[in-house]
Amino acid sequence: MQEFQLFVNGEYTPATSGVTKDDLNPYTGEVYAVIHQANQEDAKHALDCAWQAYQGWKATLPSFRENIFVNAANIMRARADELKDILIEEAGATLLKANYEVHHTAAMLMGIAGECRRVTGETYVSDYPGVRSYSIRQSLGIIVAISPFNFPLLLAIRKIGWAMAAGNSVLLKPSEVTPVIALKIAEIFKEAGLPPGVLNVVPGKSSQLGECLFSDPRVKKVTFTGSTQVGKAIAEICAKYNTRVTLEMGGKNPIVVLKDADIDYAVNASVFSNYMNQGQVCMCGTRVIIEEDIYDEFVAKFTAKVNTLKHGNPRDPEVFVGPLIRPDQAPWIHEQVNKSIAEGAQLLTGGDFEDSVYAPTVLADVDETMTVFKTELFGPVAALIKAKDYKHAIELANNSHYGLSSAVFTNDLEKTMYAIDNIESGMVHVNGPSIRDEPVVPFGGVKDSGQGREGGKFSMDEFTELKWVTIQTGQQKFPI
Numbered sequence: 001m002q003e004f005q006l007f008v009n010g011e012y013t014p015a016t017s018g019v020t021k022d023d024l025n026p027y028t029g030e031v032y033a034v035i036h037q038a039n040q041e042d043a044k045h046a047l048d049c050a051w052q053a054y055q056g057w058k059a060t061l062p063s064f065r066e067n068i069f070v071n072a073a074n075i076m077r078a079r080a081d082e083l084k085d086i087l088i089e090e091a092g093a094t095l096l097k098a099n100y101e102v103h104h105t106a107a108m109l110m111g112i113a114g115e116c117r118r119v120t121g122e123t124y125v126s127d128y129p130g131v132r133s134y135s136i137r138q139s140l141g142i143i144v145a146i147s148p149f150n151f152p153l154l155l156a157i158r159k160i161g162w163a164m165a166a167g168n169s170v171l172l173k174p175s176e177v178t179p180v181i182a183l184k185i186a187e188i189f190k191e192a193g194l195p196p197g198v199l200n201v202v203p204g205k206s207s208q209l210g211e212c213l214f215s216d217p218r219v220k221k222v223t224f225t226g227s228t229q230v231g232k233a234i235a236e237i238c239a240k241y242n243t244r245v246t247l248e249m250g251g252k253n254p255i256v257v258l259k260d261a262d263i264d265y266a267v268n269a270s271v272f273s274n275y276m277n278q279g280q281v282c283m284c285g286t287r288v289i290i291e292e293d294i295y296d297e298f299v300a301k302f303t304a305k306v307n308t309l310k311h312g313n314p315r316d317p318e319v320f321v322g323p324l325i326r327p328d329q330a331p332w333i334h335e336q337v338n339k340s341i342a343e344g345a346q347l348l349t350g351g352d353f354e355d356s357v358y359a360p361t362v363l364a365d366v367d368e369t370m371t372v373f374k375t376e377l378f379g380p381v382a383a384l385i386k387a388k389d390y391k392h393a394i395e396l397a398n399n400s401h402y403g404l405s406s407a408v409f410t411n412d413l414e415k416t417m418y419a420i421d422n423i424e425s426g427m428v429h430v431n432g433p434s435i436r437d438e439p440v441v442p443f444g445g446v447k448d449s450g451q452g453r454e455g456g457k458f459s460m461d462e463f464t465e466l467k468w469v470t471i472q473t474g475q476q477k478f479p480i
Helices: 040-057 062-078 080-091 095-115 154-165 179-192 206-214 228-240 263-279 292-306 329-342 390-398 413-422 456-462
Strands: 002-004 006-008 011-013 020-024 031-036 131-139 142-146 169-173 199-201 219-225 244-248 254-257 287-291 319-321 346-349 361-364 381-387 407-409 464-472
Touching (some): 002 179, 006 179, 031 080, 031 179, 040 142, 040 169, 040 199, 040 206, 062 080, 062 095, 062 154, 062 179, 095 154, 095 456, 142 154, 154 169, 154 219, 169 179, 169 206, 206 219, 206 228, 219 228, 254 263, 254 390, 263 381, 287 292, 287 390, 292 346, 292 361, 292 381, 329 361, 381 390, 390 413, 407 413
Parallel strands (some): 002 031, 169 199, 219 244, 254 287, 254 407, 287 381, 361 381
Antiparallel strands (some): 006 011, 006 199, 020 031, 131 464, 346 361
């Protein structure tokens, strides 16, 4: 049995309380590892170490930081098999998803390396004689990063990577159900040459650690990915202490399929967008809105495609839909599916589960009054919705308090531009899946899907302070 301690100041450190928690394999239900649990005393110690490390880290040269991220990317590729195995055992990732996550994360580290040299300000033309006017960006201090379970490697790196590249030190609080992969990240960065204390990983309960971390004046920003409910609670606490936040939260994302689209292609993209990682992706396009002229054909082809998806053991290379992360998720999702059926939705396939594996499910004839239209299930359930025309389809797409990602399938330029201009989401993908990510893009949502943007220069802006500077040459004349 593996046992993991906290990772503080460059070393594994036991929790002061001696409290541990079992880390379970979501498919087998067996204990995968035993994890030490940080308390407030541990958190304060980690903050002390992060603050001390920050004093030197903020002054390091960009080439030094760049080399560390390049090294980390290479180490990650070398340890790919180990990391993929952890993602399968701890997070229930399928082989396909685990392979994607590891290699995409290594690529993101290379993108982060490139940003180390691009912490830029601007120069301004002053209206005062002899004044040089410009702005600079400086690191903030300590960043508290809270990462989720669904992409625990990729999204942890997104949280901590750009923060460190901008010269900040970081305290990473991973999801309570996927701590091992976060601790392995700390190992990788230590091997890559990161100075002790710049990255600290403290597994533990958010309810016990949260306000202790958010209230410390050395913590200048909290970056969070997770549910809208938790994100709003974090924002409320941070508001008391005037601590900045970046929030990437839930989504009930629309996929709009118009009558001129390539139906077979739209079906494939929509199935991928619904069932990737068991539907446990904030960008999943779980509301598929189809123009009525092609609705019946699309529904039939979509259902047939879903019926080809194998579900079960994530180690089976043919399995596309593996286990949900927690044992109580499948019964809860089943309850929401049955509620939607009682409300009038038509069950076309799926609608059952075994242990933690919920079968890929299709509900058709869904309307705006139904549970499955409004509620983020975070599971492998697609809602198919009929629209009268393209404008009605966009209205349906916008009828949500979420606004993270979206997709539209059409070959009509006018309708494409209408969708881009009118869909209320942080991201719009034309003729592509709702699940899409790249290292340098402005990733984030609107409404209850979040605030702020992550990726590339957008993260560098989020993790730095903008300072205006003027230099007076000669002497200014004053009216006194």
